[in-house]
Amino acid sequence: MSSTPSTTPRGTSSGSGWAAGGTMFAGVLMVVSGVFAIIEGIVALANDEVYQHIGNYTFKFDLTTWGWIHLVVGVLVLVAGAAILKGSEAGRIAGIALTCLYVIFHFMWLPYQPLWSLIAIAIGVFVVWALCTDVQRTREP
Template sequence: MAHQTATPSGAPTPRPARPGRGHDTPGWTGGGVVFAGVLLFVDGVLAVLNGIGAIANGDVYQGVGDYTFRFDLTSWGWIHLILGVILLCTGVGILGGHAWARYVGIAMAALSIIANFMWLPYQPLWAVVVIAIDLFVIWALADDRTGPAA
């Protein structure tokens, strides 16, 4: 999109757009991809810490009665630890601009949503916060205006 200025004769003359201001820029969601990478990285670090806490000391989390998706805390700890390491690596890949990391990031954020839904009885507030963050990550990474390798 060119900006216009008036000439002495009154006719507008086109002026080239400033770099980064044209119609080919990804818009405000372009920064969302970087933010999604940072969120995945932080989500991974916190999932690793969550997993270590569940593995090391089962008394950290309160026991849950009869719940459909009930595992022992050691199993949940390993699930969060492994998921966290993969989320962390995916966040690094997104921040590095790798196209594969966007697709893996969408898949891993979806798995994180499922894992945190099943983790709701142990940490309800935190699980809801992580689910909301993962929904934003999926939206930001799936936005087709930012291109495959943002």
């Protein structure tokens, strides 16, 4: 057995290829999710009767309000995803924060689109994981 210290930073594995590839994939998912959110927002703004809520729900907003929420968050997620694809550290930090917000809004959006909201939440959780676990890329010069 060798007693030489490992050069791998504590708390990270030497096989961070998954995390680095996951970060690139997370950036692509953010761009696509941003486009979908923009489309959801435009649809909600254009026609209030497209989405029907299921039952009584605490987070019951006017669909015009939801349209603006989806539109603004979609644009921000799209821009952060593009910054991640360019390798920006600020984009990665913004991506984590905006994706958390995106997941919260889709939880609140559950009564209007239950299946898509669950899919969006799952995608958001993966994106946050991928962006948080790729620490080795940010430490290299």
